[in-house]
Amino acid sequence: QVQLVESGGRLVKPGGSLRLSCAASGFTFSDYYMTWIRQAPGKGLEWVAYIGSSGNTMHYAESVKGRFTCSRDNTQRLLYLQMNSLRAEDTAVYYCARFGGPSFPYNWFDRWGQGALVTVSS
Amino acid sequence: QSELTQPPSVSGAPGQRVTISCSGSSSNIGADFDVHWYQVVPGTAPRLLIYGDNNRPSGVPDRFSGSKSATSASLAITGLQAEDEAEYFCQSYDSSLRGWVFGTGTMLTVL
Numbered sequence: 001q002v003q004l005v006e007s008g009g010r011l012v013k014p015g016g017s018l019r020l021s022c023a024a025s026g027f028t029f030s031d032y033y034m035t036w037i038r039q040a041p042g043k044g045l046e047w048v049a050y051i052g053s054s055g056n057t058m059h060y061a062e063s064v065k066g067r068f069t070c071s072r073d074n075t076q077r078l079l080y081l082q083m084n085s086l087r088a089e090d091t092a093v094y095y096c097a098r099f100g101g102p103s104f105p106y107n108w109f110d111r112w113g114q115g116a117l118v119t120v121s122s
Numbered sequence: 123q124s125e126l127t128q129p130p131s132v133s134g135a136p137g138q139r140v141t142i143s144c145s146g147s148s149s150n151i152g153a154d155f156d157v158h159w160y161q162v163v164p165g166t167a168p169r170l171l172i173y174g175d176n177n178r179p180s181g182v183p184d185r186f187s188g189s190k191s192a193t194s195a196s197l198a199i200t201g202l203q204a205e206d207e208a209e210y211f212c213q214s215y216d217s218s219l220r221g222w223v224f225g226t227g228t229m230l231t232v233l
Contacts, residue, residue, distance in 0.1 A: 004167070035222075045162075045211050045224040061221055100173060101156075105215040105222070108158035108173040114166060 002026040002111045004096050009116030016086050020116055022079040022096030027111075030054075030074040033099035035109060036081050038092035046092075049081065050099070064090075086120045093117050125150055125216050126225035133231040134202045142228045144195040144212035150223060152193035155215040159188055159197045162209045162227075171210075172197060199230070207232045 008020040022034070035050040049060045049070040058070050069082040079096050093115040100110030127145040134140040144157060151157055159172040170179055172188035175195065187198045195212055212225035 037224075039162075044227040045160075045168075045213075047222040047224065059221070062219075095168065097168075100170070106156045106174070107215070107222070108156070108170060108213065109160075109168075110170050110173070110179065112167040112169075 002098070004098065004111060004113035006094065006096055006113045006116035009094065009118045011119045011121065012086055013122050014087060014120055016120070017082070017084045018086065018118060019083070020081040020094055020096075020118070022081075022113055024077045024079065024098075027098070029072075029077040033104075033107070034072065034079045035097050035099060036070060036079075037095045037097055037109065037112075038090075039095070039115075040089070040092040043092075048094070051079070083118070086118075088120050091118060091120045125219065125223040126212050126214060128210075128212060128225040128228045130226070131229045131231065133233055135233045136202050136204065138202050139198065139200045140202060140230065141199075142197045142210050142212075142230070144197070144225045146193050146195070146214060148193065149218040150193075150214045150216040151190065151195055153217055155217070157188065157190050157195040158213045159186075160211045160213065161206075162211060168211075202232050204232050206230060 003025045005023045036048040051058045051070045055072045067085045071080045095115045096113045097109035098111040099107045101107040156174045161169045175190045176188040185200045210228045216223045
């Protein structure tokens with residue numbers, strides 16, 4: 001069955017860096033666009049970034065542009081989110097999710113991981 | 123700041139019907155971008171409930187249904203069950219932001 005498992009979440013100081021990973025299984029990873037979505041404590045969901053199936057196309061939310069980088073390794077079935085210059089407002093549970101739907105950008109997110117908690121605090 | 127507005131909470135007794143609204147604008151729902159709905163239970167993977175305005179993925183009970191009109195959408199849940207207690211989010215695409223947007227979220231309490 002389709003499974004997405006995030007890892008790498010931890011406590012980090014403001015200005016620090018962190019890389020999240022998402023291990024995919026149960027589907028042909030290289031066929032799918034993938035995305036990162038976060039939920040800050042007590043807040044709603046926020047789309048963060050997406051990456052195309054081959055890794056050549058990325059797009060970021062304004063709130064993270066220039067600080068976060070999304071990448072993937074299709075041979076290892078891994079999705080990454082490199083987060084630099086972290087701020088307190090980046091504190092959130094970060095989910096990786098798979099794009100659903102045949103027509104961009106009418107997409108939905110059909111499979112999600114359980115999330116990784118990133119806490120930015122001194 | 124979310125571009126899609128939902129009521130903070132709704133509640134209903136077991137067996138009843140509840141609806142959750144999702145209000146957008148001319149750059150997202152009103153631009154005819156599809157609306158999708160998710161169920162989020164803390165500590166678990168969010169679950170896709172409705173895609174493409176009114177379609178259910180396999181495994182989602184037909185107690186869940188979606189609709190869309192103009193700049194708004196709704197999720198209806200009939201025959202409420204205790205297991206439906208969760209937070210629900212709508213989602214669409216916003217052409218002004220050039221990104222996917224989620225609603226503010228609605229907590230459903232089954233009384």
